Amino acid sequence: MEDIPHLDRLQRILSSAGVASRRAAEQMILDRRVSVNGKIVDQLGSKADPIADEIRVDGKLIRPQHPRYVMLNKPDGYITTMEDERGRPTVMQLVESKERIYPVGRLDRDTEGLLLLTNDGLVAHRIMHPSFELQKEYEVLTPAMPHPDKLAKLRAGVRVDGKKVVPEEARIQRESAKGVVLRITIHEGMTHIVRKMMSALEIPVLALRRTRIGPLTMSGLPVGSYRDLRPGEIASLFEALKIDAVEDDSAATSTGGRKR
Numbered sequence: 001m002e003d004i005p006h007l008d009r010l011q012r013i014l015s016s017a018g019v020a021s022r023r024a025a026e027q028m029i030l031d032r033r034v035s036v037n038g039k040i041v042d043q044l045g046s047k048a049d050p051i052a053d054e055i056r057v058d059g060k061l062i063r064p065q066h067p068r069y070v071m072l073n074k075p076d077g078y079i080t081t082m083e084d085e086r087g088r089p090t091v092m093q094l095v096e097s098k099e100r101i102y103p104v105g106r107l108d109r110d111t112e113g114l115l116l117l118t119n120d121g122l123v124a125h126r127i128m129h130p131s132f133e134l135q136k137e138y139e140v141l142t143p144a145m146p147h148p149d150k151l152a153k154l155r156a157g158v159r160v161d162g163k164k165v166v167p168e169e170a171r172i173q174r175e176s177a178k179g180v181v182l183r184i185t186i187h188e189g190m191t192h193i194v195r196k197m198m199s200a201l202e203i204p205v206l207a208l209r210r211t212r213i214g215p216l217t218m219s220g221l222p223v224g225s226y227r228d229l230r231p232g233e234i235a236s237l238f239e240a241l242k243i244d245a246v247e248d249d250s251a252a253t254s255t256g257g258r259k260r
């Protein structure tokens, strides 16, 4: 999943991670104890991206004191940003959180399905980074059965933005009155990747839905609803991302709902 910027003031990121109060965090910055992507930052107005940037204090990677991992079944029509200057509905309007959580990667406005939100930059980073090879599974609704040659080309790999993307799986999932559903599993995350692959093969996309990220599926979660990951889901996600066990179990207190 390609990253989207969530820039915030460094002292605010440190205080929301529970590292220190805002005032004490400012002092840490002035004392040159804070680095962003390997560079010391000593200016108080500096901003960083808590999801994409590697933020360290005294060389230690910051992790949230109260980690939260939420899965949302994103409806069509919502954009994946924290806010939108054009006033369009954003995924943040669908989820309530005391913690400042951020969407991990992006789903297009007209894509439905599984979106994770978290305040844990390490987890977000590893989900998005292709080197961890976390599979993402999509269902593509297309009006008619694609020609077998096109399916063969899809399975052999499609060039997207100069990179050949070979799906782990690409197959016909089912046929319905609305059309044919293809299931595609990939671990790359360039923006619009599935739509670009389909467009390169001239396979029209009527609807797109993400159904799985690594070990996580949304089974039973209605469109527009969200819930915290269960302890077992967090454990399998961490295992898939090669992250050592959760340090505390505060993320396991389950809350969820539907904010529409």
Ligand code: URA
Binding pocket: 106, 107, 108, 109, 111, 191, 192, 193, 194, 195, 196, 208
């Ligand atoms: N690929 C796309 O084309 N769109 C998405 O929203 C996700 C993956």
